[in-house]
Amino acid sequence: MAELTDLGIAAIRDGVRGGDFSAREVAEAFNAGVAAAKGLNAFLVETPDHALAAADAADKARAAGEDPKPMAGVPIGMKDLFCTKGVATTAASHILEGFVPPYESTVSQRLWDAGAGMLGKLNMDQFAMGSSNETSAFGNVVSPWRRAGGGNAPLAPGGSSGGSSAAVAARLCPGATGTDTGGSIRQPAAFTGISGIKPTYGRCSRWGTIAFASSLDQAGPMARDVRDCAIMLQAMAGFDAKDATSLQLEVPQWERGLSGDLKGKRVGVPKEYRVDAMPAEIDALWQQGIDWLRDAGAEIVEVSLPHTRYALPAYYIVAPAEASSNLARYDGVRYGLRDLPAGANLQDMYAATRADGFGPEVKRRILIGTYVLSAGFYDAYYTQAQKVRALIARDFDRAWERCDLLLTPTAPSAAFALGEKSADPIAMYLNDVFTVPSSLAGLPAMSVPGGLDAAGLPLGLQVIGRALDEQGVLDAGLAIEERAGFTARPERWW
C-alpha cells in the first residue's frame, strides 16, 4: 500500500470509512511528516494533539456504527489567518505575537464539525499581503520544489497562502485552508502544482478570519486535486449570520455534481490576458488548456474584457484602503503587542506599537491606503477605483452573454526564487495580474496544475465562472485535470 501521507482527502475519507486504516494511523503519519519538515518553515504552530483527538473521535464513531461525518479522519492544515480557539493566531505578524483567540472562526469550526482535525497553523505573508511568502514576520516558507539542474536556489511557494501551498505539495497535509484577496489561493496553488478554489464572494463566512480587505477576502480550500477541493469547500461554505456579507443560500453538493463532460458549455478566452512579455511556455500551456477543454466537449469563443489592464491599479487602491481601515484596530490596547516608550502618551504608544509590530509591506500598504483615503484625494483615487471596479464587473457580465466559463493562465510565470522580486513592489504586484480581476468582481475561480516548464516547475491554468457557479468551475477544472495527467511531485530534500 502507498504511504498514508500520499493519499488525498477523498482517499483518506473513503479508507477510514471502509476500515482500510484507522483515522489515528493517518493522523500519526501526517503528524510525523509535519515534525520532520522544519526546513520548509510551513507551519508556525504544530497541533498534533488536535489532529489525534479528531482522529480518535472518527474511529470511535465508526466503531459505534454512527454515520460518518463528511471529512471524518482527514487532518488538514489551517492558514494562520483563521482564529482558532486556544491556539496562537498571528496572521504571521509580530503585532499579534502571543495572541490566543478566545473563539473559533466560522470556517475552521465548520471543518471541525465535519470531522476534520488540525495538524497546525500555516505560515503566510503577513496579514495576507504578499505574493511570495516573504513578508511573514516568522521567516520565509521555502517551496518544496526545486529547479531541475538549476542548483538549489530556494523558490517562493507563492503567496499569501504559501505555507498552505508548500504543505500540501510536500504531502505534509492532504488539504489546507487558504484565503484569497487578489489571488492568494490560486497563485500559490499554481506555483506548487496543486489545486485551489476561491469561491464566490460570500460563500464562506469571514467571521473570525483576520481581515485584510473585507470586500475581497474569501476563504477556500487548497488540495491535491479537484475532487478534494470540492469536498473541502462543501465543508467550509455556508450561511453565517455573524458575517453581514454571507450569502443565505444552500451549499450545493459539489462533489456529487462533479463531471468532466463539458458538452454544451462555452468557454471564453479573453484576448486581453495575452500580456506583453508572457513566457512562451505559459502561452503554450494556455493553448494546451484550450485544446483540452475543446476535447472535453466545450465550445471555445474569444471574448473581450476591455478593462483588464486597470484591474491591478484599481486593486492597489481598494485593497490598501480597506486594509488601512481594518488594521486600525491594532493599537496596543486590546490584544497583541504594546510598545510603550518611557514617558510616551497615548498617541505615541499607538505609533510606537504599530511601527514596531507591522512589517515593511504592511506599513507600505497602510500608508498607501491612508493616502488615497485622505482629504482631497478620496474621489480621485478611491471613488475612481470603485467606478473602475464596476466597469470590470460589467466586462465579466458582458462576457457571460457569450460564454459560461473563462480560461486563462493563473500566473504570468512559474515560481521565482526567494529574493528575486522582493526589492520591487510593483514587479511583485504584477504576479496577480490574472487573478485580481475576478477577485474585484467577486467571481469563483480556480487554479489547477497544467504541466511543467523547462526547469521542471509547475504551471497552473485558471478557470473563472459566473457568480455562484462553483460547479461549472470545478467541472472545467476536472476536465483539465483528467487530460493533464499531472503526477509530478517535488523530490524530498527537506
Next chain:
Amino acid sequence: MSVEPATVKRVAGLARIAITDEDAERLAPELGNILGWIEQLGEVDTSGVEPMTAVIANRLRLRPDVIDADPLTGGGVRDALMAGAPEAEHGFFTVPKVIE
C-alpha cells in the same frame, strides 16, 4: 509622481505609525512609484458609472431584536476578551494617562 518626505510623515501621522526622517526619505520615492503607477486609472472614462458598493448583490439582514441573539457575539464574555490585553486592570483596558 513625486511624493515629498514631509507628505510621507503627514500620512504616517494619520496612520499612527512612527517613522524616522530616514524612513520618510526612503519611503517617499517608493510610494511615489506606486502612486504614479495607480494614477493610470485617471485615463478611464467613468462618466455615468456608479462606484461599486457591493460585489455580489445581497440583502442586508436584521438580527432578532433580543439580548445575546448569538451567544458568541453577545455579551457576558468580558474576561475571555480581556485575557489577551497587553495590560488590563479591574476589568478595564489600561492606557497611558490622557487627562491631566
